[in-house]
Amino acid sequence: MNQTIGTPEQDREMQAALDELKNVPGPVMQAMQRAQSIYGYLPIEVQSRIASAFGIPLEEVYGIATFYTQFVLKPKGKYTVGVCLGTACYVKGAGDILERFKEALKLNPGETAKDMRFTLDATRCIGCCGLAPVITVNDEVYGSLKKEDVETILKKYYD
């Protein structure tokens, strides 16, 4: 079950994370979060490795992975654009902003560009309704947006 899946560094980092979590209560979610940050996504090999490390069925890991939107089963782009479609953002025009991103990136929500630069996501409320409408690019937050801002924001991520 310990087949290599990423680079040797990634696999080593994952093993260290699993060792560290060995005696921690409720380790599975934590291991999955660590795995996602190491590999960027949770392919079957990574989920199998987590399942066997904690002696639980693979299905249990998969059930968690498909329940929480924070986990992804396919690789994501370098930058993930999350457009908040929570109620406040939505009434402040988040729908138009999402449309603009779809056009600009030629992606539908949930899709990743072939060049792996961008992933577009439509998210639930991210909890800063005062800034509505709001989007995130990885950990960066952009608020009080107008649809004209879309291109300006994206430009920053073409280096």
Added chain:
Amino acid sequence: MKNVTLKINNTEVTVPEGTRVLDAARQAGYDVPTLCYYKDLNNDGNCRICVVELKGARSLAASCSTTVAEGMEVTTNSPKVIDSRKKTLELMLSNHNRQCLSCVRSGSCELQALSREYGCDEVKYEGSKTPVILEGRNDYLVRDNSKCILCRRCVAACTKTQSVGVIGANYRGFHTAIGSAFDRSLGDVDCVACGQCINVCPTGALRERDDTGRVVGALQDKTKTVIVGTAPSVRVGLGEEFGYPIGTSVEGKMVAALKRLGFAYVFDINMTADLTIMEEGAEFLHRLKDSTAKFPMLTSCSPGWIRYVEFNYPDLIGHLSTCKSPQQMFGAVMKTYYAEKLKVDPKDIYVVSCMPCTAKKTEILREAQNASGYPDVDVVLTSRELARLIKNYGINFEKLPDEQFDSPIGLGSTAGLLFGATGGVMEAALRTVYEVVTGQEPPSLDFKEIRGTKGIKTAVLDLNGTKVKVGVVHSLSNAKTIMDDIRAGKSDYHFIEVMTCPGGCVNGGGQPIVSSAKINAGIDPKKLRAAAIYKTDKSSKLRKSHENPVIKKLYAEYFDHPNSHKAHEILHTSYKRREKL
């Protein structure tokens, strides 16, 4: 333990601390309906059907997962409660594939029964529906999530009872669906095919794969000699499908029905259970003399168990007896010895076995199970399918006379019959092994310490000064315990019987389904069906496998002696590592 006094619908009742409100209500004379709750198995409180009113509480409480408290005042049947249950049912029906007219569970569906009881309007709410996606890429069961109510009883059976855990709830909200990792088919994961998920399903979302059509086809084919054999447990389960109380043996009527279905020969697989005892007993005694042999030896009759070992403990395959199961020995004997007797080419013999089991449907497809060059067994019918076939043919089961299995090789001992109950294989083996080694009958033929539904049972036997420790386990979660011990080198057993299903074959995944209402009321089909087996054995004149005249004849005319070269070729098999997903 402390007692607690509470009021259920104004009736005072005193129950032990920790009792579920649901059970306290029953004691007070009130039934509370349930769907997701299943005694000793599932206690999620997710379906909200068992809600009751608690005085002073803001909202209704699930009585399956609420325990009693001193002075509690519970109402189980107020209009508010009834209305809530009805709405819940109607919402379930709004996303239910209501093909009740032809559904295999029509009449035994728990959702259907409750909907009728509560006078539900089945089309009150219309909206999105879970599509019909049949999971059928396997050889034993069909899952239809459009009939699933997400009670998770199947998940509990797979995960808790069996420690297999190949199914669970995937996705979220409306899209939640019972399935396997990466949405693989059950045929592509480490499912052992035990069928316990089917037995606990309240609706028609899970069912056995129906093979009755193949049997009907074979019976119409004039070039085939169609032989049927019945497993020990079928006779103590089948009657339930025709309205008999749980634990009624209907052996004579079952035989009569099979003859009327048109089988050329109706035989008893108890006979090859006897043969299994001869082969397995000899194998055990051989291992006892061999200083390099692996202990404990593990029985190999239960195909779900075999799959479990191949998937999870491939390093311990050497502990498994090499004996084929009684079903496979039956087919092998039919297509070799009996084909010669009948002067029929084995290719023209078609063997049907009636089994309490879904895993048996996979066993017939295993490698090295074709002694004659053709598959030992051609098709397996579960008890439920056999009942359907009998009904299809318009046979009035209740009016049938009691008939006998066909001679000359229909006869089985009641040691063979014991195979149906947990502990039975071991008890049958001990009756024979003891006598073979000591030359005397054991002090008692009833090995009571290995009977019953305790998870792991142990007995120590003195064989001419050699102390032999035997174990009996049933359900794979218990098997996991003993396997982990063996792997860790901590097991001091010599011989262990393992049955996949809790209670053994009497409670197999192909047996008639007992409603959760009965289970939750404390009715235990495992005990009742096993009691029918032990009762037959108690009054039997042939209680030892090695005294079965058919067995003597088989060795005299064909196999020579147990574990002979010929016996090895025809009656034994091998196992292989299977990769887990």
